[in-house]
Amino acid sequence: MSNEYISMWKDLGLNLESHDALLSVLGNAYTDIYLAQKDRPEGMGYFDFVMSEVHGLRIKELLDEKKQGRKIIGSYCVFVPEEIVLAANATLVGLCSGADFAMEEVEKYLPRNTCALIKSAFGFKLGQVCPYLEGADMVVGENTCDGKKKAYETLGSLIDNLYVMDLPQMKSVNGRELLRSEYDRFKTAVEKLTGVAITFDSLKTAIQTVNAKRSALHRLYTLRNNDPAPISGLDALLANQVSFYDNPVRFTQSLHKICDELETRIEEKKGVMQEKTPRILLSGCPMAVPNWKLPWIVETSGAVIVGEESCVGERGTRNLTDDSGDTIDALMDAVTDRYFQVDCAIFTPNSDRLENIMQMAQAYNADGVIHYGLQFCQPYLMESIPVEKMLEDKDIPCLRIETDYGMEDAGQLKTRVEAFIELLKG
Amino acid sequence: MSNEYISMWKDLGLNLESHDALLSVLGNAYTDIYLAQKDRPEGMGYFDFVMSEVHGLRIKELLDEKKQGRKIIGSYCVFVPEEIVLAANATLVGLCSGADFAMEEVEKYLPRNTCALIKSAFGFKLGQVCPYLEGADMVVGENTCDGKKKAYETLGSLIDNLYVMDLPQMKSVNGRELLRSEYDRFKTAVEKLTGVAITFDSLKTAIQTVNAKRSALHRLYTLRNNDPAPISGLDALLANQVSFYDNPVRFTQSLHKICDELETRIEEKKGVMQEKTPRILLSGCPMAVPNWKLPWIVETSGAVIVGEESCVGERGTRNLTDDSGDTIDALMDAVTDRYFQVDCAIFTPNSDRLENIMQMAQAYNADGVIHYGLQFCQPYLMESIPVEKMLEDKDIPCLRIETDYGMEDAGQLKTRVEAFIELLKG
Incomplete structure (x- = not known):
């Protein structure tokens, strides 16, 4: 570890001993899970590098941005509009929440029966091991x-x-109005934080x-709809995960390079697993690094995701934001409309999600x-029952898993x- | 059991065998818990009668009202305005949700890790044992x-x-607007159901x-702030519970009679337990009959609630609705303002609740x-931690209990x- 990083982490207020332990676990997990995969696309080397530097070079970049007056905003949810x-002229980063840390301390603040994702966010704070959280100028x-x-x-x-940020619970006229007014309020807060007035041009470019x-x-x-699958589910998940941390322009370029490579693979009928490997759609709760x-x-x-x-x-990531509006107000409306389509289980009713699962399958x-x-994630656990029912009605097998971040149930899950x-092979 | 009731239950579509089993358990619990108490106010005889007829005479009354064209509306929550x-010209009743019933069937529809109150509501439906639910013209x-x-x-x-009915999550301007518009929508729905237009006079009288x-x-x-306590917590809870089922005018008269009796008791220094018995404030989740x-x-x-x-x-029941408005619009605003003060844990932030707990203590x-x-009731379990912290800061001992409707943990809870x-005596 370079001395530069160590002093950077120290300046951020991290607990260096705990942070070293975290990085060590993270590194080992990455080696065992990611680097152990066979026939990975070469382009994944970029993501391997990003992950190896996720608390290093990327943090240094963000701190360099801060030195130049750019603000860093941290978020725990896809409802916070990066646009x-x-x-x-600020940067949005996803905050750490994919691993158990400082659980004994966390349970002084939260009930034991709280979902692992929320406990994890607290653990990273209480354990002082998240450089994104400690470096953020605003946490949403x-x-x-x-x-x-x-x-x-x-x-x-x-x-x-x-x-x-407040959010609606129904996709009603009132709900749409609340979301729009909350995004207006957020825009004002971000402008105040950054001292930068958002303009039509800057919002359009951001969109x-x-x-x-x-x-x-x-x-x-x-590209993943091909058989054999040109990329593993693990690697595709990693691309999704890194999209929350990386510089968006560089991420986009890097991902297109991988897609170019995947197209070649598809032409060559080359995949990460054999043809006719059972194909799985994962549905439900988010998986943050390193979950x-x-x-x-x-x-x-023996399956591929x-x-x-x-x-x-x-x-x-499902919907794009319409960038065709002629005024900043129209663009803010477009931002609102785009996020209002997100089929999060907090909405009731949420039948769009059933349709999206079928469409994806x-x-x-x-x-x-x-x-x-x-x-303990009530919204998704409760929706899992109608999801299973819908899939069974369409003769698509469904397995409902309920788990946390611990490894105690790994053997049982594998079985x-x-x-x-x-069953899928049968 | 009179034949009249049996045919009434049958007509409502109840499962008579299951319903008999439920009434038997309910009756035994009432005898063991309520009738076993010593030195109860005589006026509680009214509530004993109401409870003995809670699935009998009261249902007959409601069905008689229905025959005369009155509609019955069932609710699971204090945010549904009885006004x-x-x-x-309709009747509001609380729906059954205080006991485990048909749990095996319930868990086909809801995750096992769902709170007992919600599972109970489903159990009463799936087991066909709730005459209020089966008799309701609208369930909210x-x-x-x-x-x-x-x-x-x-x-x-x-x-x-x-x-x-949608509800806000924050007590913001937007939140107040949502509640008002939802109450307007509910008013329209109730008018449509009943065929009765709500007038200024009818709303004022209802308020x-x-x-x-x-x-x-x-x-x-x-009256309960006296020592010795003139009434048990169990009996006071029963009064609160019955307020969700009984005719409101009759309930009010009956409760005032009990209060008259309690005032005499207080003058005579007569209580349900000795003076200086440790006094407990219960705080948290609702307790529906027969919980x-x-x-x-x-x-x-050895304590009194x-x-x-x-x-x-x-x-x-904390706040009254202001009935001084001059227009129906003003009265609807007053209804909204009254319910908007309810310090339910679904609101964020919910600091009013901390103040109310202190004030009550x-x-x-x-x-x-x-x-x-x-x-599994996340809102109240999560708030219990700051509640405990506040009380400890004020040197008021606090015990946090997490339980369900089962009796398996009764021994452990008692210990x-x-x-x-x-500790309180010490």
Whole structure:
């Protein structure tokens, strides 16, 4: 580890000992799970590099941006519009929440029966191991699920730069109005933070930048409908995960390079697994770095993941923002309309999600769906029952998994996943 | 059991065998918990009668009202304004949700890790044992917690008269507007159901009827600040519970009679327990009939409950609705303002609740607070941590309980409650 990074982490207020332990676990997991894969696209080398420097070079870049007066905004949710952040010449980063850390300390602040993602966010704060959180000029919480909504009240006592965004629960006229007014309020807050007034031109350019990132991911998704699958689900998930951290323009370029390579692979009928390998659509809760448990189990059990119906996946990137408006007001309306389509389980009713799951299962020729529910995540666990019912009605096998970030149930999960994959072969 | 009731239940579509089993369990529990109490106010005989006829005479009354064209509206939440229902010449009743029933069937529709209250509502439907639900012309769901919000999507497939009310998550200008527009929408729906146009006069009268009920409960609450406590917490809880089922005018009269009796008791220094018995404030999740487990444990362990900070208690009845408006619009605003003050844990932030708990603890001379959290009820379980912290900062002992409707943990709870009461004596 270079001395430069160590002093950078120290200046950010990280607990160096805990942070070293975290990086060591992260590095080992990456080696065992990612680098152990066979026949990976060469372009994934870029993501390997990004991941190896996720707390290093990327943090240095962000701190260099800060030195030049650029603000860093952290977020835990896909409802925070990157368009608005970029338009004010600021940078949006996803905050750490994919691993258990400092759990004993966390349970002084949150009930034990809180979902792993929320506990993880607290663990990274209380353990002082998240350079993104410590480096952020503003942290945005949002009233999605009960767990997050109430947790932000407590998080607000641990950090002094928390901004809470309200969200509607229904896709009604009132709901649309609330979202628009909350995005206006967020725009004003970001302008105040940055001292940069968002203009028509800056917002339009930002929309185009974010759309380009989403389009590159859409290109990746579409290429995965081939058999043999040209890229593993683990690697595709990684691309989605890195999209929350990386510079958006560089990310887009890098992902297109991989897609070029995947197109060549497809022409050559070359894949990461054999043709006719059972194809799985993952659906449900988001998987933040380094939450690779379930995809790793699936892809070491004889199946390949061909799509992620998740916030870290197509729920987060599905729709583009219309950039054709003639005024800043029209563009803000377009931003609102784009996010108002997100089929998060916090909305009621949320039948769009059922349709999107079916559409994805068909588009990617999935043989079965594994629904991934984080324990105590009520919205997704409750929706998993109608999801399973719909899929069964359409003769698409579905396996409902409920788990957390621990490895205690890995053996049991593997047994269930293997049995499910056998069923798909039958 | 009279044949008249049996044919009434049959006509309602109840499962007679299951319903008999339920009534038998309910009757035994009432005998063991309520009738076993010593030195009860004589006036409680009225509530004993109401409870003995809760699925009998009261249902017959409601069905007689229906025969005369009056509509019955069922609700699961204190955010459904009885003022609007009464103003349209309809009757509001609370729906059954205080006991486990048909759990195996319920878990086909809801995740196992769903709170007991929601599962109970489904159990009463799936087991066909709730005459209130089967007799209702409209059932109102409301977007409070994630669990209920998502559960209503499924309940809507089991009953054909579900109306869902949206609710805000923040007490903002937007939130107030949403509540007002949802109450307007509900008013229109109730008018359509009943064929009765709500007028200024009918709404004003309805507000006064509901205010009178609340005022009678306020009188009861205030009398409990005496030592010795003139009424048990169990009996006071029963009064709160019955307020959801009974005719509001009759309830108000009956409760005032009890309050008259309690005033005499107070003059005579007569109580249900000795002077200086440790005094407990219960705070947290609602306790619907027949969920008497925790109060029963507390009051058979040497303490008396002197207040309920709960929807079935002061959260549900705290504020009166201003009836001084000159127009129907002003009255609807007053209804909205009244309910917008309810300090439900679904709101963020919800600091009013902390203040109300402190105010109640002081007003009723509570020696300690027991926070009652239903397992998997995220909003109240998450708030219980700051509640405990606030109380500890004010040197008021607090015991956080997390439980469900089962009796498996009764022994363990009793041990914890007894230890807490010993602490209060020390």
